[in-house]
Amino acid sequence: MSTTTYGLQHIKKEIQHLPHEQLAELLLRLARYKKENKELLAYLLFEAYDEAAFIEKVKAEAGFMFSQLPALSYHAAKGMRKILRLITKYTKFMGSKAAEIELLLNFCDNYLEYADRRTSYKPIRLILIRQVEKIRTLISKLHEDLQFDHAESYNTLLANAESKLAWFKKNDYLL
Template sequence: MKAVTIKILKDELKYKSSEELLELCLRLSRFKKENKELLTYLLFESQNEDRYIETIKLEVDQMFEEINTKSFFYIRKSVRKILTSIKKQIRYSKKKSTEVELLLYFCLKLKQFKPSISRSPRLQKVFETQMRMAKKAMYTLHEDLQYDYTMLIEEIEN
């Protein structure tokens, strides 16, 4: 079966009752963990974005503590897993300020990580790429926020 376009889905959903929509949402949530996570964000977390960001930061802290530091292979693998998780959370939010905040926090944790990432060119590249993405997203924000994040970027880079 081939999936139809978003427009066709949107048009079809207009004709459904609220009970039918509720049933469709619940059915969707049963099939994929990401669907359930997105629904959780939309229903419970989206009203308080600051709390959502703090929750993710705590998760990131815990994930960084659990990294196996025996070799850079394991460190890279764990860092990619953390980054994938952060990107997923950013996709749920769709807010540029959340994206900048989480990417900069990730870069800060990576920079502070022991053993130093400077001994691994691949980890250094991950750091540089995420800093570049954070800066790009930052330039779409209000000037006051840009200034605040610029100060944070300078702190991370030094």
């Protein structure tokens, strides 16, 4: 026997009929089972009101993690993927494409500052390339006014990457 999985609309309708005490009890029970549920609930309760401060906190944490990257290319790539998982989790919490672009731009800036530029280890190079492509895709999905704001930062990142990395060609990634 398996339990029936209901759709989000059905669950939403059912939640609207519950009293506040029972709703609070269900939320706490849900938070008890998964760490990510607990983190999301904590974000929504304590951090969501000030998104800019939360973004700065995530940037600081990512910067610290970058400063602690090991010298070996294999371990550095693993560390960068860990930072990307953290950024992905927090952007999922915020649900804002503009915030995601800001965090990914910060990731790429940290990459240019801390990553070994002389390495020929392909996975490290691909990490930057994938993030640049992801930023370009996200910018194209934004409203025109927001696109203009982020396009300037993006173009600065491309110019900076081309000047610091011999293998990076900014013309391949222009908007």
